[in-house]
Amino acid sequence: MNETSNGLVMAQLEDVDKEFDLRHTRSIKEYVVWWVTGRKGDLSERFKALDGVSLTIQQGEAVALLGFNGSGKSTTLKLISGVMLPDAGSIGVRGKIAGLIEVGAGMHPDLTGRENVYLNGAILGMSEQEVDERFESIVEFSGIEKFIDTEVKFYSSGMYMRLAFSVAVHSQPDIFLVDEVLAVGDEPFQRKCIAKMRELRDAGQTLVVVSHDLELIKSICHRGIVLEHGKVVHDSDIGEAVDFLRSTMPD
């Protein structure tokens, strides 16, 4: 990945495919017939969640991935973050990536909030000293001071998310990814996260956000990429992308 006329490329997907197995529920009779007839055919079907996706994200861009349920937004984020590998095509990313993709991911249930801050911090590339220095601010932002020495298996999903979001924003990543998970936070915390994302955007942080809240996303992102059945069907400034998505909505 190189510098383009628009700036430094932070993430680049070229002709990426991602397939999953779609398992069909079969009756025992169907299963027995399939077995005795020599197991011809497959009880599961391959399904292309991403089909030839190419996109480039430059440094400092705040990009929204838009699309209806199942269009491939979260899969794209997971591929950028590296938690999933593509079946075809190539993916290049620059620098440290952090984000909130799945609530609870990267947290160990039997460890306390405090221990998880260190664990998560290490996963996100922070040294122990960096976590020490940022610990107070991480806990303060999360607002769960009282529960920081409680094992996280006793946390609510909102509390998990608060802690995970807080560690992620304090890890000073080069690319910050946020999936719908914000939705599990209560309104005051959601507002705090949104304000933080705008602050990061204004400071030139590269952001990739997935949300169905189109007005919210318009207020955070500059650019919108619309996915439909695993393909990029539109890529423009955010206002136009939201209009495009709305124009494809059934009445």
Ligand SMILES: Nc1ncnc2c1ncn2[C@@H]1O[C@H](COP(=O)(O)OP(=O)(O)OP(=O)(O)O)[C@@H](O)[C@H]1O
């Ligand atoms: N681990 C998996 N195993 C099987 N199928 C999967 C898996 N992950 C995603 N899929 C399928 O891939 C397709 C795309 O899913 P994805 O979660 O990327 O969509 P999305 O655009 O984020 O949807 P939503 O708006 O509902 O969150 C869906 O049909 C989904 O069922």
